[in-house]
Amino acid sequence: MTNNYSIPKEFLFAVIDAAIKYDNRNDIAIIYSKNPCVAAGVFTKNVVKSPSVVYDMERIKYPIAYGIVVNSGNANTCTGQQGMDDVITMSETVKTGLKISDGEVFVSSTGVIGVPMPMERIIPAIKRGIDKIGEYTLMDAAKAIMTTDTFPKIHSKTFIIEGKTVTISGITKGSGMISPNMATTLSFIITDAEIEKSALDNALRQSIEQSFNKITVDGDMSTNDTVLILANGACGNTVIKSDTLEYDVFKQALDEITMSLSQMIVKDGEGATKTICIELNGAATKSDAERLARKVADSMLVRTAVYGNDPNWGRIMCALGGAGVAFSPYKVDIFIGKVQIVADGLGTKMDAEASKALDVKDVNLRIDLREGVYNAKVFTCDLTEGYIKINAHYTT
Amino acid sequence: MTNNYSIPKEFLFAVIDAAIKYDNRNDIAIIYSKNPCVAAGVFTKNVVKSPSVVYDMERIKYPIAYGIVVNSGNANTCTGQQGMDDVITMSETVKTGLKISDGEVFVSSTGVIGVPMPMERIIPAIKRGIDKIGEYTLMDAAKAIMTTDTFPKIHSKTFIIEGKTVTISGITKGSGMISPNMATTLSFIITDAEIEKSALDNALRQSIEQSFNKITVDGDMSTNDTVLILANGACGNTVIKSDTLEYDVFKQALDEITMSLSQMIVKDGEGATKTICIELNGAATKSDAERLARKVADSMLVRTAVYGNDPNWGRIMCALGGAGVAFSPYKVDIFIGKVQIVADGLGTKMDAEASKALDVKDVNLRIDLREGVYNAKVFTCDLTEGYIKINAHYTT
Numbered sequence: 001m002t003n004n005y006s007i008p009k010e011f012l013f014a015v016i017d018a019a020i021k022y023d024n025r026n027d028i029a030i031i032y033s034k035n036p037c038v039a040a041g042v043f044t045k046n047v048v049k050s051p052s053v054v055y056d057m058e059r060i061k062y063p064i065a066y067g068i069v070v071n072s073g074n075a076n077t078c079t080g081q082q083g084m085d086d087v088i089t090m091s092e093t094v095k096t097g098l099k100i101s102d103g104e105v106f107v108s109s110t111g112v113i114g115v116p117m118p119m120e121r122i123i124p125a126i127k128r129g130i131d132k133i134g135e136y137t138l139m140d141a142a143k144a145i146m147t148t149d150t151f152p153k154i155h156s157k158t159f160i161i162e163g164k165t166v167t168i169s170g171i172t173k174g175s176g177m178i179s180p181n182m183a184t185t186l187s188f189i190i191t192d193a194e195i196e197k198s199a200l201d202n203a204l205r206q207s208i209e210q211s212f213n214k215i216t217v218d219g220d221m222s223t224n225d226t227v228l229i230l231a232n233g234a235c236g237n238t239v240i241k242s243d244t245l246e247y248d249v250f251k252q253a254l255d256e257i258t259m260s261l262s263q264m265i266v267k268d269g270e271g272a273t274k275t276i277c278i279e280l281n282g283a284a285t286k287s288d289a290e291r292l293a294r295k296v297a298d299s300m301l302v303r304t305a306v307y308g309n310d311p312n313w314g315r316i317m318c319a320l321g322g323a324g325v326a327f328s329p330y331k332v333d334i335f336i337g338k339v340q341i342v343a344d345g346l347g348t349k350m351d352a353e354a355s356k357a358l359d360v361k362d363v364n365l366r367i368d369l370r371e372g373v374y375n376a377k378v379f380t381c382d383l384t385e386g387y388i389k390i391n392a393h394y395t396t
Numbered sequence: 397m398t399n400n401y402s403i404p405k406e407f408l409f410a411v412i413d414a415a416i417k418y419d420n421r422n423d424i425a426i427i428y429s430k431n432p433c434v435a436a437g438v439f440t441k442n443v444v445k446s447p448s449v450v451y452d453m454e455r456i457k458y459p460i461a462y463g464i465v466v467n468s469g470n471a472n473t474c475t476g477q478q479g480m481d482d483v484i485t486m487s488e489t490v491k492t493g494l495k496i497s498d499g500e501v502f503v504s505s506t507g508v509i510g511v512p513m514p515m516e517r518i519i520p521a522i523k524r525g526i527d528k529i530g531e532y533t534l535m536d537a538a539k540a541i542m543t544t545d546t547f548p549k550i551h552s553k554t555f556i557i558e559g560k561t562v563t564i565s566g567i568t569k570g571s572g573m574i575s576p577n578m579a580t581t582l583s584f585i586i587t588d589a590e591i592e593k594s595a596l597d598n599a600l601r602q603s604i605e606q607s608f609n610k611i612t613v614d615g616d617m618s619t620n621d622t623v624l625i626l627a628n629g630a631c632g633n634t635v636i637k638s639d640t641l642e643y644d645v646f647k648q649a650l651d652e653i654t655m656s657l658s659q660m661i662v663k664d665g666e667g668a669t670k671t672i673c674i675e676l677n678g679a680a681t682k683s684d685a686e687r688l689a690r691k692v693a694d695s696m697l698v699r700t701a702v703y704g705n706d707p708n709w710g711r712i713m714c715a716l717g718g719a720g721v722a723f724s725p726y727k728v729d730i731f732i733g734k735v736q737i738v739a740d741g742l743g744t745k746m747d748a749e750a751s752k753a754l755d756v757k758d759v760n761l762r763i764d765l766r767e768g769v770y771n772a773k774v775f776t777c778d779l780t781e782g783y784i785k786i787n788a789h790y791t792t
Contacts, residue, residue, distance in 0.1 A: 048717030048725045078713050078725065080742050113710020114743040223714050300696070301787055308788030314509020317474050318619050321444030329444045329474065346476050347510040384788075385781040391697055392704030392780075 005138065005156040008167040008192035009234035010034045012134040015144040018125035020118055021073030021111060028122065029141035030094060030129050031188060032067040035232040036103050038197040039065040040204045044225035050077040051084035052107040053224060055091070060228075063197065064103035068188055068228060069094050069126060072145050072173070076109040076117050077223045086117045093123055097130035108226050110147055110173060110186050138190075142171040145186060148390055149174050149268050155260035157253045161237045161246050166193045168250075170257040174265040175217060175272075187212065187227040187261055193250055194233030195240040202242055203251045204229050211258035215379045216297050217269040227258075266379045271386025275362050276306055278378045282369040288325045289376035295323035296365065296378075303383035306363055311354035313341045316365065333368040401534065401552035404563040404588035405630035406430045408530040411540040414521035416514060417469030417507060424518065425537035426490060426525050427584060428463040431628040432499050434593040435461040436600040438608075440621035446473040447480035448503040449620060451487070456624075459593065460499035464584055464624055465490050465522060468541050468569070472505040472513050473619045482513045489519055493526035504622050506543055506569060506582050534586075538567040541582060544786055545570050545664050551656035553649045557633045557642050562589045564646075566625075566653040570661040571613060571668075583608065583623040583657055589646055590629030591636040598638055599647045600625050607654035611775045612693050613665040625650075662775045667782025671758050672702055674774045678765040684721045685772035691719035692761070692774075699779035702759055707750035709737045712761065729764040 011033050015026040041060040043053050059065075069090050076083050087107045094105045109117075142152035156169035170189035195203075208227055233239070240246045266275050278297045283289035296302055299319040305312040313334050321329065334342035337357030339350050357363075363382075407429050411422040437456040439449050455461075465486050472479050483503045490501045505513075538548035552565035566585035591599075604623055629635070636642045662671050674693045679685035692698055695715040701708040709730050717725065730738035733753030735746050753759075759778075 046714065046717040047719075047721070047723060048713045075710070078710060078738075078741055078743065080726075112708070113713060114738075223710075223717060300783070304784055304787035307784070310789060312508070314471070314474060314619075317444045317509060318442065321442035321619060323443075325443070327443060330476075342474075342510075345474055347474065383784060385784045387696070388700055388703070388779060388781045388784060391700035393706060 005154050005169055006158055006167045007138050008169055008190050008232070010192065010232055011190050013136045013138055013141050014129035014133045015136050015140045016125040016129040018071065018121045020071055020121065026140065026144040027073045028069065028071045028125050028129060029144040030067060030069050030126070030133060031141060031190065032098060032133055033230060033232040035234050036064045037066065037230040037232040038063070038195065038200055039228060039230050040197065040201040041226060041228045042204060042208055044222055046223045048078065048223045050075055050109055050224045051079065051087045052076055052109045053226060055084065055087045056106045056108070056226060056228070059104045059106065062104050065230060066098070066100045066103045066105055067094065068106045068108060070108040070145055070186065070188070071122065072147050073111040074109060074115055074117055075111045075113045075224050077113040079114070079116055082116060086119055089119065089123065090126065093126045094130065097127060098133070106228055108186050108224070110145065110224055113223060138169055138171060145171065145173045147173060148270055151268060153261055153264040153268070155257050157256050159249055159253050161193070161249060164235045164237050166235050166237065167191060168193070168253050168257050170261050172261040172265060175268045175270045185222060185225055185265060189227070189229040189257060191229070191231045192234040193231050193240060194235060194237050195231045195250065196242070199240055199242040199247055200229060200231055203247070203254050207251065207254045207258045211255070211262040214377060215262050215266050216294065217266065217381060263379065266381050269381035270390045271384040272381030273384055274306060274382045276303065276380050276382060277362070277364045278380070279364065279366040280369065281366065281375045282371055283374040284372035286374045289374040292320055292323045292325055293376040293378040295319050296367070297380040300383055303380065306358055307382035307384050309355050309358040311336055311341055311351045311358060313347065316367065320367065327369050327371050331370040333370070335366040337364055401550050401565055402554055402563045403534050404565055404586050404628070406588065406628055407586050409532045409534055409537050410525035410529045411532050411536045412521040412525040414467065414517045416467055416517065422536065422540040423469045424465065424467045424521050424525060425540040426463060426465050426522070426529060427537060427586065428494060428529055429626060429628040431630050432460045433462065433626040433628040434459070434591065434596055435624060435626050436593065436597040437622065437624045438600060438604055440618055442619045444474065444619045446471055446505055446620045447475065447483045448472055448505045449622060451480065451483045452502045452504070452622060452624070455500045455502065458500050461626060462494070462496045462499045462501055463490065464502045464504060466504040466541055466582065466584070467518065468543050469507040470505060470511055470513055471507045471509045471620050473509040475510070475512055478512060482515055485515065485519065486522065489522045490526065493523060494529070502624055504582050504620070506541065506620055509619060534565055534567060541567065541569045543569060544666055547664060549657055549660040549664070551653050553652050555645060555649050557589070557645060560631045560633050562631050562633065563587060564589070564649050564653050566657050568657040568661060571664045571666050581618060581621055581661060585623070585625040585653060587625070587627045588630040589627050589636060590631060590633050591627045591646065595636055595638040595643055596625060596627055599643070599650050603647065603650045603654045607651070607658040610773060611658050611662050612690065613662065613777060659775065662777050665777035666786045667780040668777030669780055670702060670778045672699070672776050672778060673758070673760045674776070675760065675762040676765065677762065677771045678767055679770040680768035682770045685770040688716055688719050688721055689772040689774040691715050692763070693776040696779055699776065702754055703778035703780050705751050705754040707732055707737055707747045707754060709743065712763065716763065723765050723767050727766040729766070731762040733760055
């Protein structure tokens with residue numbers, strides 16, 4: 001999945017080791033389009049935002065962009081005015097180096113909160129990267145943005161519009177401080193499609209609603225969450241507008257990218273051994289469906305039970321009942337994989353079969369509420385000792 | 397703390413091993429007052445309720461009660477009509493055995509959800525217990541209601557009203573599926589004070605608001621949470637009414653009981669090595685203060701950082717920012733113990749001192765928002781590998 005990918009035309013990359021936090025690995029990536037791009041972005045709803053998010057939220061309104069500079073190892077959050085000055089310096093260093101005068105370069109950061117950026121190492125590193133722009137791949141960029149990730153996350157898709165091959169490729173990173181109700185972690189998507197800025201914005205917002213906004217690892221909404229998409233039009237197709245057939249084709253490809261990337265984040269959730277899909281069917285309202293599915297996905301008791309192959313469905317009932325949504329417990333059906341473990345709110349005594357259905361890499365928990373017609377899907381991972389180990393000693 | 401306690405007059409106890417789930421330990425307790433009692437109770441707000449909770453919620457309205465029969469090892473939840481029949485049978489067995497014709501005996505259960513009660517063992521066990529009523533202590537009852545608890549939880553308090561010594565004693569159990577926004581886990585409080593039923597109800601509701609309703613272990617609201625208090629008047633004091641000096645004296649003693657018991661639950665949270673008190677000061681509204689404090693207390697990232705003595709205050713800022721409450725990050729002060737780790741939203745570089753302040757059994761995290769005058773305190777415990785181990789293999 002991560003070894004076969006295409007790169008949209010006219011995009012170039014550089015990665016550099018600035019020794020921000022990790023030893024002997026690249027921790028800065030520059031994504032650059034030789035053509036001017038339209039851009040769209042979705043950002044964290046956390047009240048505490050990185051200055052890089054504040055900067056990008058403002059600059060995403062501009063008509064033209066050329067790229068993104070991103071670092072791992074330091075979130076540049078809770079760093080005050082100095083933090084904002086550093087964001088501007090990073091963007092300006094790229095613009096100057098690549099002689100960009102008529103468009104924006106976005107800045108993203110991920111890592112520890114509250115530590116000033118080591119600009120004395122970052123700026124020379126960015127300058128070294130500019131000298132080598134084009135000598136690296138999108139996979140190199142995917143690796144450079146990793147923090148506690150155990151594998152790089154990349155997905156690309158090609159499709160035909162007007163006889164021209166269009167490519168969309170995305171990279172993302174996990175794998176803690178991940179929760180729905182927000183944009184997501186850092187994700188960067190690039191395409192050589194020609195598309196109107198407003199159409200790109202619509203497509204991105206709709207696409208993340210069913211992908212990045214439906215994953216949770218630990219219920220904590222990051223201060224730096226960002227999804228950025230750049231479209232440089234290098235394909236030469238007629239500009240794609242909303243509500244057209246071409247828009248639908250583009251949107252479908254984008255959906256594949258965002259779904260695939262968000263699934264990779266869950267798969268690589270800190271300490272995870274399994275992914276869990278919570279399928280909540282038959283709720284009375286859309287918001288009921290989402291609230292119930294998320295409550296189950298955020299339940300530490302459900303996630304540890306899945307880890308232990310323990311078909312402890314009482315924990316699912318308990319989580320549902322605590323979601324603040326009215327429903328009849330006596331209509332609830334629950335399936336673990338294909339095994340019905342609860343019928344009309346009562347156990348079916350299929351525990352042995354259900355335990356086997358939990359002993360797989362991708363667990364499906366389907367809950368039928370039979371209160372209405374609204375459904376929701378939320379994705380999470382199991383909760384293991386690995387999560388504790390990673391997070392008890394992260395800054396030190 | 398758990399070895400010195402008094403027993404209110406005219407209360408008797410029995411405990412029995414019914415082999416419900418655990419080997420070689422008592423798992424049923426009967427609490428019985430020879431005098432008729434007034435009773436008050438607070439129950440889970442979970443939509444999915446044990447039939448025992450449904451039964452008690454109805455019967456708590458009756459004017460007279462004599463006792464409680466409680467079992468551990470089986471929650472008798474999601475057990476359908478059979479579950480309700482079993483509750484009635486348990487209560488009636490105690491009433492018949494103890495020749496109670498004019499008052500209620502409440503029923504409580506705790507343990508695994510969705511398994512029918514082994515009534516063929518429970519009913520003979522209750523009958524054996526009735527034969528030996530008075531041969532056991534309140535400590536025996538505290539031990540019989542334990543599930544994953546590592547120590548029994550008991551607290552008592554004596555005080556003087558009208559020259560008479562009044563005693564209040566309570567027992568409780570933890571230590572998973574514990575979250576605020578609800579009553580609590582199982583807690584039983586008995587007193588020989590003479591008090592009006594409405595005054596007892598007021599005192600209990602007010603008292604749990606600052607104690608049981610302010611603790612969280614894992615954010616899951618149990619289906620069986622119950623706090624019951626029985627007052628049998630054996631002291632012979634003039635009946636206590638609301639809004640009197642005597643009521644205040646009684647309430648103060650009750651507050652000590654509920655605070656002490658709820659603190660013991662946190663201390664014994666599954667896998668816990670430390671307690672954490674989140675003190676949120678200076679919020680713009682009372683509900684803001686509680687919401688923010690709870691968001692920090694429920695943050696797995698904060699709780700693992702405390703476990704690792706890691707003064708990773710960025711996780712506290714992140715949790716605050718994700719609570720859905722508006723505030724200025726640039727006014728936030730954070731103290732770990734007496735060490736100020738954040739001033740005006742920025743780090744103070746006191747990490748070494750703060751790490752030492754985390755290396756204690758009772759950690760205090762104080763957050764000053766400086767937005768207003770409202771405060772809240774929420775109590776939780778650190779999150780360790782022990783929680784995962786306990787919960788990955790609970791039913792099996």
